[in-house]
Amino acid sequence: MNHAEQRSLAVLDAKMTATTRKRPKVPSAIFMLGPAFVAAIAYVDPGNVAANLTSGAKYGYLLVWVLVAANIMAMLIQYQSAKLGVVTGKSLPELLGERFGTAGRRAYWLQAELVAMATDLAEVVGGAIALNLLFHVPLPVAGLIVGLVSMAMLMVQNRRGQRTFESLIIFLLAIITIGFLAGLVLSPPDPAGVAGGLLPRFDGSDSVLLAASMLGATVMPHAIYLHSALARDRHTTARDTPELLHATVKATRWDVVAALLLAGAVNIGMLLLAASTLGGVEGTDSIEGAHAAIVATLGPVIGVVFAVGLLASGLASTSVGCYAGATIMGGLLKIKLPLLTRRVVSLIPALALLTFGVDATWALVISQVVLSFGIPFALIPLLRLTSNKALMGIHRDGVPLRIAALVSVALVVALNAVLLYLTLTGS
Incomplete structure (x- = not known):
């Protein structure tokens, strides 16, 4: 091979190397899983325990359809949230913050x-119980x-990164699954x-409240806001090439399906356990009473x-x-409050509730009603943004x-409107 041929091969090799660098290798889908499992924790929190056990103990299998429908909706919604973060490189709150004026951002932040x-409140109270x-x-x-303990877990996220935090959360999710389905x-x-x-059917206003x-x-509003950020932060290189973006969106879909199927099984399993074990047993309108009945x-x-x-x-x-x-x-506010500082501030209402002796299970159920009224404020903007072709x-x-x-x-x-009507009329 003469000198000219060697030089041509070197140039060709350099071009191929540059092309390879511009087109990063698409990782295996299994290594792209994780963010949805963190978001799925919101779907198996103590508020779920209170609502599902109360429903199963009081109404048996009547409201199974609510959990099935809600879990299907959750899959759809969390996929849209994650896809929004992956495709745009921004979280849902960031995108909304760019579209609102100052007054609008503050008002929207207040409800969120x-x-x-x-x-x-529900999560701290549940852990305390x-x-x-x-x-x-x-x-x-x-x-x-x-x-x-939650502060310590957040320190893991701060110091070891999102992947380590995801592994810790998935480990706890496995314990939750065993604990509630055993x-x-x-x-x-x-x-x-x-x-x-x-x-689908109800049995009076109390069943609508439940x-x-x-x-x-x-269907958790805060999980909708969070999942877009989790997906954005995990898949920082997703938009480097169209092929990588397509693969990441596809992997995100499977991530959501797997995580929400597991969370849905835990939720439905809790209701079924209450229906088969706690029906007609006195005192099962509280987590403590339900636990005592389970032990007995x-x-x-x-x-x-x-x-x-x-x-x-x-x-x-x-x-x-x-x-x-x-x-x-x-x-929304462009305020980067340290996670540990926020943990201290947000802990105060729950500790006050526990200190003053407010019924813990009642507080858990009511907190979930508050979440239900917050869902449209997260869903409607998410739907508009993910439908935006530009x-x-x-x-x-x-x-x-x-x-x-x-x-x-x-x-x-519609469900929230019926709930409000029945509550106001005392029906």
């Missing part, structure tokens, strides 16, 4: 912050312990009852496993909720997805 506070059940720790002290092995549900519960709380606990019916081992699952739920969800609150504030390009929502999203929004608004 109230939702985040209601979420955090679990510590009380396991170790008889007084509720105010237990709430403080939950807050301190009882079904000893007390399986009635197949006919489950089938009947798939027929349905709204279950919906608020399953299924034994102390299942009772301990359930309480450990509740503790894992409280610790994981309050950390994720604090993360979501920081995302909301940062995107913003999303070829990844804009297709017609079937837009129709499904519109139906979801309509169902949420």
Whole structure:
């Protein structure tokens, strides 16, 4: 080979190397999973426990259909949120902050912050109840312990990064799954009852209130805001090439389906356990009473496993909720409040509630109703943004997805309107 040929080969090799550098290798889909499992923690928090156990104990299998419909909606919504973050490189709060004026941003932040506070209250209270059940720790002290442990978890996120935080959350999610589904092995549900519960219907205003709380606990506004940021931060190179972006959006879809199927199974399993075990038992309108009934019916081992699952739920969800609150504030107000500072401030309402002896389970259910009213404020802007061709390009929502999203929004608004009417009229 002469000198000219060698030089030509060197030039060709340089061009091929440059092309390779410009087109990063698409990673395996399994290594792109994770953000949805963090967001899914919001769907198995202590508020879910209170709403689902109360529903199953009081109405049996009547409201199974609510959880099934809500979980399908959750898959759709969380996929849209994650896709928005991946495609635009911005979170939902950031995009809304760019579109609102100063007054609009502040007003929108206020309602989102109230939702985040209601979420955090439910999560700290739930973790405190679990510590009380396991170790008889007084509720105010237990709430403080939950807050301190969640601070430690947030420090992991700050110092070790999102991937390590995701691994920690997934580990806790596994404990939650075992804790809440173990009882079904000893007390399986009635197949006919489950089938009947798939027929949409109510039984008075109390069942509508519970349905709204279950919906608020399953389709979580703060998880909608957070997931876009989680996906954005995890997939920072997704927009380097069209091929990589397409692969990332596809992997995100599978991430959401896997995470929400698991969360949905836990939610439905809790209701089925209550329906098969707690129906007609006195005192099951509280988590403590439900736990006592589970111990009496299924034994102390299942009772301990359930309480450990509740503790894992409280610790994981309050950390994720604090993360979501920081995302909301940062995107809408451009204020980067340190996570640990926010953890201290947001802990105060929950500790006050526990100190003054407000019924913990009642507070959990009501907090989920507050979340339910916050859902449209997150859903409607998300739907508008993911349907925007100028913003999303070829990844804009297709017609079937837009129709499904519109139906979801309509169902949420209608359920909340019925709830408000029945509450005001005392029906």
